[in-house]
Amino acid sequence: MNVTTVSIRKFVLSLFFCLGAITCLQAQEFRFTTTVSSDRVALDEPFQIQFMLENAPNVTSFSPPAFNDFEILQGPSQMQGQSIMNGRRSEYIALIYVIQARKVGNFTLPGATARSDGKVIRSNPVTIEVVKSNTARGSQSQSQAGPQGGYPPSRAQRQSSQSDDMEAVLKNGEDVNEKLRKNIFVKVDVDKTTLYEGEQLTATYKLYTRLPTNSSVTKVPAFKGFSAKDIELPNPPQASEEVINGARFRVFTIRKTLLFPLQSGTLELDPVEVDNHVKLVKLVKNNNKRQRDPFADIFNDPAFRDPFDDPFFDDFFNRPEVSYEDVPYKIQTAPVRVTVKPLPVDNRPASFAGAVGKFNMTAAIDKNNLTTDDALTLKVVISGQGNVNLLNGPKVDVPAGFEKYDPKVTDNIEKNSNPLSGTRQFEYVLMPQEAGDQVIPPVEFSYFDPASNTYKSVRSAAFTVHVAPGKQTKREKEDFSVNKNTITSNYTGVLNWVKQGRFLLVSPLFYILLLLPVIALIAAIIFYRRKNYQQNNAAFLKHRYANKVALKRLELAARYLKEGKDKAFYEETSRAIWGYLSNKLHVPFADLSKQLIQDKLTQQQVDEQYTAKLFTLLDDCEMALYTPMHNNDKMQDTYRQAVEVISHLEDELQRAKTVA
Amino acid sequence: MRTIFTTICAFLLLCNVAGAAPAPQQQFEKANELFRQKQYTEAANMYQGLIDEGFSQPELYLNAGNAWYKANKTGQAIYNYEKALAKDPFNKSAAHNLSVANQRVEGYVNDLPLLFFQQWWLQLLHFHTPDGWATGIIILFWLFIAGIIALLIAPSFKQRLVKWGTGAVLILFLLYLTVGISAYVSANTHNEGIIMGAAVKVKSAPDNDSKDLFELHEGVKVAVVDATQEFCKISLPDGKTGWLACAEIKRL
Numbered sequence: 073m074n075v076t077t078v079s080i081r082k083f084v085l086s087l088f089f090c091l092g093a094i095t096c097l098q099a100q101e102f103r104f105t106t107t108v109s110s111d112r113v114a115l116d117e118p119f120q121i122q123f124m125l126e127n128a129p130n131v132t133s134f135s136p137p138a139f140n141d142f143e144i145l146q147g148p149s150q151m152q153g154q155s156i157m158n159g160r161r162s163e164y165i166a167l168i169y170v171i172q173a174r175k176v177g178n179f180t181l182p183g184a185t186a187r188s189d190g191k192v193i194r195s196n197p198v199t200i201e202v203v204k205s206n207t208a209r210g211s212q213s214q215s216q217a218g219p220q221g222g223y224p225p226s227r228a229q230r231q232s233s234q235s236d237d238m239e240a241v242l243k244n245g246e247d248v249n250e251k252l253r254k255n256i257f258v259k260v261d262v263d264k265t266t267l268y269e270g271e272q273l274t275a276t277y278k279l280y281t282r283l284p285t286n287s288s289v290t291k292v293p294a295f296k297g298f299s300a301k302d303i304e305l306p307n308p309p310q311a312s313e314e315v316i317n318g319a320r321f322r323v324f325t326i327r328k329t330l331l332f333p334l335q336s337g338t339l340e341l342d343p344v345e346v347d348n349h350v351k352l353v354k355l356v357k358n359n360n361k362r363q364r365d366p367f368a369d370i371f372n373d374p375a376f377r378d379p380f381d382d383p384f385f386d387d388f389f390n391r392p393e394v395s396y397e398d399v400p401y402k403i404q405t406a407p408v409r410v411t412v413k414p415l416p417v418d419n420r421p422a423s424f425a426g427a428v429g430k431f432n433m434t435a436a437i438d439k440n441n442l443t444t445d446d447a448l449t450l451k452v453v454i455s456g457q458g459n460v461n462l463l464n465g466p467k468v469d470v471p472a473g474f475e476k477y478d479p480k481v482t483d484n485i486e487k488n489s490n491p492l493s494g495t496r497q498f499e500y501v502l503m504p505q506e507a508g509d510q511v512i513p514p515v516e517f518s519y520f521d522p523a524s525n526t527y528k529s530v531r532s533a534a535f536t537v538h539v540a541p542g543k544q545t546k547r548e549k550e551d552f553s554v555n556k557n558t559i560t561s562n563y564t565g566v567l568n569w570v571k572q573g574r575f576l577l578v579s580p581l582f583y584i585l586l587l588l589p590v591i592a593l594i595a596a597i598i599f600y601r602r603k604n605y606q607q608n609n610a611a612f613l614k615h616r617y618a619n620k621v622a623l624k625r626l627e628l629a630a631r632y633l634k635e636g637k638d639k640a641f642y643e644e645t646s647r648a649i650w651g652y653l654s655n656k657l658h659v660p661f662a663d664l665s666k667q668l669i670q671d672k673l674t675q676q677q678v679d680e681q682y683t684a685k686l687f688t689l690l691d692d693c694e695m696a697l698y699t700p701m702h703n704n705d706k707m708q709d710t711y712r713q714a715v716e717v718i719s720h721l722e723d724e725l726q727r728a729k730t731v732a
Numbered sequence: 733m734r735t736i737f738t739t740i741c742a743f744l745l746l747c748n749v750a751g752a753a754p755a756p757q758q759q760f761e762k763a764n765e766l767f768r769q770k771q772y773t774e775a776a777n778m779y780q781g782l783i784d785e786g787f788s789q790p791e792l793y794l795n796a797g798n799a800w801y802k803a804n805k806t807g808q809a810i811y812n813y814e815k816a817l818a819k820d821p822f823n824k825s826a827a828h829n830l831s832v833a834n835q836r837v838e839g840y841v842n843d844l845p846l847l848f849f850q851q852w853w854l855q856l857l858h859f860h861t862p863d864g865w866a867t868g869i870i871i872l873f874w875l876f877i878a879g880i881i882a883l884l885i886a887p888s889f890k891q892r893l894v895k896w897g898t899g900a901v902l903i904l905f906l907l908y909l910t911v912g913i914s915a916y917v918s919a920n921t922h923n924e925g926i927i928m929g930a931a932v933k934v935k936s937a938p939d940n941d942s943k944d945l946f947e948l949h950e951g952v953k954v955a956v957v958d959a960t961q962e963f964c965k966i967s968l969p970d971g972k973t974g975w976l977a978c979a980e981i982k983r984l
Contacts, residue, residue: 559798562767568789585874
């Protein structure tokens with residue numbers, strides 16, 4: 073086995089292809105099956121799903137199920153073929169996807185549907201258990217590298233490798249390492265080293281060889297900081313020829329990847345490591361002739377044949393001067409650095425969401441007239457070249473009367489396109505909540521065109537939708553999103569339609585009503601005071617006006633004097649004096665006695681002579697009243713005395729008061 | 733004379749009837765019907781019309797809030813629910829709908845529940861309407877004055893009883909006065925508001941060039957602490973303060 077083989081990532085695909093072919097051969101009848109590479113996968117582990125249709129006549133359509141919980145990493149790749157086994161021919165068509173789970177859990181993928189001979193047929197559903205990933209990314213690439221090893225070389229390669237045979241001969245004195253270094257190496261080609269964030273970079277890893285080698289890729293690059301999309305390579309790998317420094321090399325493409333930088337800065341493309349087993353032929357001096365084993369023929373039986381022991385080697389082997397050596401040789405590419413420029417900030421449209429390339433957008437709604445019971449689908453299709461696989465849906469400004477759900481994203485990326493091209497479709501489901509004419513504003517999509525270094529925007533037209541009220545009213549109870557509470561229903565009874573006028577507290581009426589009792593109170597107080605005055609303060613006033621009162625009484629007495637009514641005169645005079653004393657000395661009329669008056673007057677420090685005069689006068693009056701003696705002169709005299717006494721007393725008391 | 737009087741009366745009556753041409757109840761029912769037909773914006777506008785006319789029944793505010801909520805105008809919905817709650821703090825529907833609407837508010841900070849004595853005070857405040865309190869104040873004041881007058885003028889008439897009665901009336905009067913004034917003040921303070929703009933930048937100072945502190949979304953309830961001609965200083969339940977254009981706030 074002296075043939076160079078380069079394994080590619082798609083090995084697994086072909087494995088399934090073969091498996092499919094075998095199963096198809098065993099049972100020749102019509103079958104439609106779904107197979108997964110593993111029904112228990114880690115969260116970030118890509119795995120393969122294959123839908124195979126065997127021996128189906130007239131297949132007109134073939135559609136995969138919706139991978140709702142999975143992300144399509146690759147595919148679909150389609151295979152078609154036929155095989156003959158035991159004289160029976162069978163045909164198969166297979167659709168293969170490499171997918172990756174989005175979340176942990178058990179998922180059932182419904183089968184694919186196909187139309188064969190006009191009938192719709194469906195493959196079996198499969199259940200996949202997705203577990204939490206416990207392996208790092210590195211081990212993932214290792215696991216990819218695993219099956220890529222020991223790729224069985226095809227006959228074609230083996231033939232083409234014949235041209236290397238001469239190089240494989242190690243001449244005498246030639247350094248093995250030097251020879252290997254010169255004749256076998258790996259290289260990574262990038263189409264540019266300076267680019268914008270999100271712009272496509274094509275990296276090609278190639279193996280150049282002039283020696284027969286059995287190679288396997290032991291380490292594949294992880295492409296940190298990039299979004300990578302592999303180009304499917306022909307399987308088995310096809311060699312091309314290149315002349316470097318006059319030497320003819322056979323070139324195998326190990327990997328071709330479209331890279332989209334996710335961040336700016338200097339990024340490094342990881343090296344690829346390739347393990348080679350180079351078969352070298354050594355020319356040995358012809359002195360120790362090899363003895364043939366008598367049992368060699370037995371071992372020459374094809375059943376026992378050593379894998380390396382194929383007829384070609386036999387030729388050398390059988391010649392005694394030649395010996396064979398299998399030299400292991402590990403090589404890796406030099407790391408490549410690329411400079412990623414951030415996208416310009418100036419003139420960046422608001423609707424820009426990271427698309428870089430050359431795109432076109434169409435937006436359409438599925439109906440213009442609907443009821444509130446219906447749903448509307450706004451389909452936005454973005455097509456073009458660039459980072460189609462990374463596109464974000466354009467922001468759709470839905471009017472308030474609609475409820476919007478997350479868009480359904482469907483990708484249709486052209487297989488093996490370089491630059492990456494295809495379409496990504498966003499389907500926004502809009503639920504009208506409200507009847508009436510609604511306008512959905514235009515959808516705008518912006519992208520950065522690295523060819524012209526400018527931002528470009530595409531706008532759709534605005535959509536006018538007529539929403540009629542729906543019939544269903546119980547729809548309101550339906551819950552479209554998780555854990556959404558509903559509001560309580562409206563109040564529909566009769567309301568007491570009273571407007572809230574001015575608050576009573578600040579209206580004049582309030583203060584008027586408060587003032588009214590205050591007025592009443594004031595009136596009551598005045599009334600009370602008057603009453604009180606009459607009850608208590610009258611004495612003081614009496615004192616104050618005693619003189620006047622007394623003189624008034626005396627005036628009356630003077631009238632009686634003139635009229636000669638002596639009895640009335642004395643009575644009046646006596647009453648005037650007593651009244652005067654009562655008022656002036658604050659003594660109730662009934663309590664008056666000569667002794668009390670005497671005491672009061674001395675208390676007020678009134679001169680003794682006036683007191684004596686007063687008593688004489690009072691005695692005179694009493695005498696006149698109670699003895700029948702009438703003298704007009706006496707009356708005259710008494711009157712004069714009374715006036716005099718009262719005046720004097722008044723003066724005295726006034727004086728005493730000021731002294732006191 | 734009498735004929736002139738009757739004609740004036742008749743005229744006034746006519747004016748009154750003409751003024752209330754589409755009776756509010758009819759308009760209310762029409763709005764309810766529009767709501768049933770899912771023409772939420774129209775229904776909301778109709779309810780709003782009634783509110784603008786001066787009607788302020790909590791049920792009206794509740795329905796208006798529901799209509800705005802359904803029309804996805806969260807800010808308006810919250811405003812109306814808050815209004816309904818201000819009118820009737822124990823309205824369960826309004827409280828429930830407010831909490832539902834608040835779920836739509838981005839960055840909504842839960843208000844602290846009221847303490848027990850605050851609850852009591854609130855209950856006391858809403859024991860009567862503000863006008864009810866005012867009427868109570870008047871009646872009690874009259875009783876109080878009547879008691880004093882009775883004591884003044886007829887001291888001998890069951891003096892003990894009247895004294896105690898007057899004292900009790902005085903205490904009641906003072907209570908009514910305090911609560912009545914508080915009820916009036918609480919019904920007339922507008923130091924809280926609802927953010928109406930979709931995303932409003934809160935600035936550090938009352939001018940447009942100052943630094944943005946944070947962003948408020950439609951429907952957030954804020955307290956207005958200070959205000960200039962155009963800018964209002966707001967504070968949030970979590971203690972954050974800042975300035976924003978007064979036009980973005982609808983005062984409660």
